[in-house]
Amino acid sequence: MARKTITGIRLATMELNMGPYGLVDRGAVAVEDDRIVWAGQEKDLPAEWRKAEAEDFDGRLATPALVDCHTHLVFGGNRAREFEMRLEGASYEEIARAGGGIVSTVSATRDLDENQLVQAALPRLDALIAEGVATIEIKSGYGLTIEDELKMLRTARRLGTMRQIRVVTSYLAAHAVPAEYKSHADAYIDEVVLPGLEAAREEGLVDAVDGFCEGIAFSPEQMARVFDRARSLGLPVKLHAEQLSNLDGAKLAASYGALSADHLEYLDEEGVAAMTKSGTVAVLLPGAFYTLREKQAPPVAALREAGVPIAIATDCNPGSSPLASLLLTINMASTLFRLTPEEALAGVTRNAARALGLHREIGTIAPGKRVEIAIWDVEHPAELAYRIGFNPLHRRMVEAVS
Ligand code: DI6
């Protein structure tokens, strides 16, 4: 049994009901193998632990390792030309309807094999790891054939074996209607989305089922058909909802007990109420809001008031959020959405873990949780939200099961 202590740290445990950030000055953590067994003030460290091997961090800040709970990390090509077109006046929706947008990344992704997709995704993954990320969610959704969706999910799983990081996958074949099914979205669902889900499930490639509920993608009725199949397979669901307009996607997701509803710029009061009731996490994506120069911010005050857990994520993707920095995302969530730095940090730790259904395992520093801790060269946790383009990570501590 590997026992050790971590001392000389200022602990932002991010535990609820422990005051701001769950802060413990002059803190210490005791670990056994891959589990935290004790956390508190160093002076209270139980006697049995005082003889254990100790690693001292000179007063640095410790937080739970970060969780990026919404990414499209695996894709081919890039969309810099589309970025230029938007700057020349075209809107995201116009580009999508003209066959650009998501569908253009689909061609670039279909052209790559699994090895090439791994090579394309690794630099983005490494950038996130360098900022203390230890869990990442990765979606499919740029393949849109059964084989290409499976290829994306296999790539995601493989990335999880190449680095010390937990990869959680979401099946997102209902991301866009591919050109070969133009105006035949229902046939696409029947012939690709549903059988692909069965195949991916069979191969152990799916942790959750996602969709894009929007005028340029799938209707709530169509998403309900996908969610029915997820339910019959025992898979949790989540949804890109209310990003560009309000189709009551969050209500639909909540009615299936969704883990999360994501984006939510156009969420209304009824949607907030439905999410409150189902315990669905609101995943806010300031990178997409910023990139698309969206004017309407998600209803943060209403979510806060209703007690809906708020997570934030990079949404790393080649179109609406070419962002591979979770630290910058924290800053954007505070500046653009007015999340407090404490809410923003909870959004990439405790609540992001909840959005993935992993809140019993990770997301706070507390007995029973896994040893996934980030040590930072800062004094106060608010510095993580306040700085821009600065990475103060000192150490990402991830104890693998031995
Ligand atoms: N909403 C988004 O912001 C991403 N997917 C989605 O459903 C964008 C994906 C892309 O533009 O490639």
Ligand code: FE
């Ligand atoms: Fe997304």
